[in-house]
Amino acid sequence: MARLFVTRPEQDAGATARRLAELGHRAILAPLMEVRVLPGPALDLAGVQAVLLTSANGARALAERQGRPVTGLSVLAVGDATARAARDAGMGHVESAGGDVDDLARLVGARLTPGGGALLHVAGTKVAGDLSGMLAAAGFTCLREVLYEARAATSLPESARRALAEGAADGVLLYSPRSAALFRDLARAAGLGDALGSLTALCLSAAVAAGAGGGWGRVAVAERPTEDALMDLIRTLFP
Structure with a gap:
């Protein structure tokens, strides 16, 4: 053991x-890390074609900020654990990239088109990788919303x-x-x-x-x- x-x-x-x-x-x-959802109003999701989640914390933070399950939008998650958290939060149409932010960017390119609307990336105050940059280079509009912080012990x-x-x-x-x-x-x-x-x-x-x-x-x-x-x-x- x-x-x-x-x-x-x-x-x-x-x-x-x-x-x-x-x-x-x-x-x-x-x-x-101690995760805290940042205060603020519910997000306006008009014109958003998909939500991008790079952590389970983001899934929980979005659900808490909205005050209700996010349905009717595609939700693309970086990995399986994040996808499970999204489903647990009541989100529909969830798909996992099964990897890292590079895999998530590839999944976006395979499933979505730039003309379909903006992408909402739910993030924390500390961001790993350059998801927004990769997607912008592919022609997408990616809106990053910082909804939580992870305070270090x-x-x-x-x-x-x-x-x-x-x-x-x-x-x-x-x-x-x-x-x-x-x-x-x-x-x-x-x-x-x-x-x-x-x-x-x-x-x-x-x-x-x-x-x-x-x-x-x-x-x-x-x-x-x-x-x-x-x-x-x-x-x-x-x-």
Whole structure:
């Protein structure tokens, strides 16, 4: 049984912990971000042909801001977890790109036309990749609406700090360059930088691995930037 830190926000960590339990592993919850929906009125969706979601947080934020399910529009999600969050929020016509923002841009090009109307990209205050730029280059009008912020933790949760100090963990699941760098920096700030040498950094993508930097026992990258691929990686490394 591997003991693995789960760094996702609380809203998503439980589902990941259950998936790890199904594989026979134990999750140590260590959320690094607190997600807050920004206040504001419901969005005017007139003239919008599709909603683009690059995180599950965006799906939940849009539903909360609108105050009702968003129906009647195509919803294109970056990956399967984001698509599930959109469906859970009552959105219809949801399709997953099954990857990263590059895959999402390709899906937009395959499903939509620039003349069909504007695209609404629901985003947080920190944006990874240049989805708007890629779509603009293809002739689309992409409107970015910042609906939420992910506030970074200022210290490791006590349970995570204790597990790291006692050598009671084998790896850490890392989902973004920002959270990867944050886990590393918070461990060092707690005087536990050397303890990273006993952990496997399980990274969603090469960009996440770059954010994680050095000092780990080993760094492993999922074949695709999806949680399914990350679970496959865990099966391989911790059979």
